[in-house]
Amino acid sequence: MASKPILLHCGDDIKWNHDLYQKLQSKFRIVRSYSMSREEFKQALQSKKFGDFHAIYRPFWATGGEMSPWNQELISLLPSSCKIYASAGAGFDWVDTKALAKRGVIYCNAGAACTESVADAAIWLILSTFRAFSNSGMAARSLDAQQFKDVNNNVARFTRNPTGHSLGIVGLGKIGFRIAQKAHQSFGMDILYNDIRQLPSNIEKEVDAKFFKELDDMLAVADCVLVATPFGGEAVMNADKIGKMKQGSRLINIARGKLIDEAALVKALESRHLAAAGMDVHFDEPNVNPKLAKMPNVEMLAHTAGTSTDSHMGFERLGMENILSFLETGKAVTPVNLHFFDQAKL
Template sequence: MGNPIVLHLGDDIKWNHEPYKKLQDKFEIRRSYSMGRDEFKQALKDKKFGNFVAMYRPFWNTGGEMGNWDEELIALLPSSCKIYASAGAGFDWVNTQALAKRGIIYCNAAAACTESVADAAIWLILSTFRKFTWSSLSARSCQVDRFVAANRNIAAITHNPNGHALGIIGLGKIGHRIAQKAHTAFGMRILYHDIRRLPADVEGPLDAKFYDRLDDMLPDADALVVATPFGGDKVVRAEHFGRMKKGARLINIARGKLIDEDALVQALESGHLEAAGLDVHYDEPRVNPKLAAMDNVELLSHTAGASVESHIGFERLGIENIVNFFETGKAVTPVNLHFFDDKAKL
């Protein structure tokens, strides 16, 4: 009998060669490389990869050529598969409940990109308060009149974030790190809404205020950051924009489909919202042209978590999840255990 099989999806390892060598010592590594959905499905039907016990996807932009991991694809996985460890923080592209029904634990890698995403959120927060997009576009236009207009007029309508209230939807690892940076560096007051209240030793250093209901937090927040995983539905809907404080700002570093984008456009056009900062988009990779035309909206190309440090962490954390699971029975960063019964978690 040989070593159990791990199916490595996508590109080669680039940084964590020593940990990967240890994985190779414990498991037989088989590869799918870059494979289209139909080809991948046929390979699973033909048992080309054998009865693998784990899947490992170290990069978010490779190994995903087979498209969404829906019930159709998941149903083809061998019963031997027990864990799927993937790069990236979000997991809206994979049906984690369907994986659980097949007895497969899904692990994300949010911990590896926490610093990068939090840094990007801070940039977006700062930009919405200081109108950096307007200033940057005016300078890049190389047009004297646009430069002069920005230079003369920005000071009258921009603010320092210091002392303002930052409302965060989802105070997980990334949301918490955003709160730490905003509170420590900017002196912002921290408000948050989540499915559960965090312990006093977490709230205390941030002087954070918990809101059980999102509707209660919205009127108090000068800026709202969306930092929660996508659960299949919008979190900020049309009615929520009306409850937000006039002149508030909205920042999204989570998933585009968490926000009613048409309602966001209307809130910005009406002047009810002061500004927005978006790393993610509803119809990604297509960007809403109305948002793109606004000087008070900062747009990124879903790159908040994109850094060398994040990718190094993605590689390493995926390996740690697989090794730890088969050595101890517990994964490091599982996200779908709530779909298992207690017996299946082990």
């Protein structure tokens, strides 16, 4: 009887999907790295401590990441037997997916598992930037009667209802589309979008979306711009792009902090070219831009848009589903780097 392929499980124990993990155990011999420093992990790979493993499983985005970033230094040490890496979380800016592809490793993220959580947070940021809810909330919590009265008397001068305004989404993928659904169906916002390709007309019709091939054209007319695209190595909303946004519009980021030039954002807010901004993610996490933090028209979160028990349960499950699907069918559920492969070899 042939021996089971090896699965390297990075990080902590699973917490929720125990039945599925048992299935994984029936298909693989599971070895663990738990928590290691980068040097320890490199030495373990070099000495083949984990054996010739077939797959890597990282169930939680905040665990097993001690060896980050996953760059050529680590990837070059992977055994040739490794064919798939399934990790938690939506973003993958910490891993060189192109280098993995060159090594013959399919990388799978788990963005689909946090779609609802991120979309809900995006809606909250949209509402807050239109209505200044947190500014009002902080005035109430201050227990200062004058702050309370100042906000109560003046907030109407710079707040609007989102209904009837346009939401321009940069990157209408799974998460972006769910945000569009919520914004359009609940608040009657007009949906605009820019992406590398136009969606089929039947999908566009679900949210009455209007496609803009050129980002500049969308920025010029959108009342609120929401960034929902993966980080590709440079800021999507740099000084030039922010300067082309509609006067008095709003900018929201629920993707990756480095997608926005924060210095340019500060200038646009100070000059009142932009009315407000909402940020779940930040350029230099966990360090928040102090100028943005002091602005009452900037809504902020601590990179928690995708964080919920439901998301974490889904991260854990989807990683296992990717690995099992690849083992059984040769195809992963949510691969993100197939475009880097020679398609004829897949």
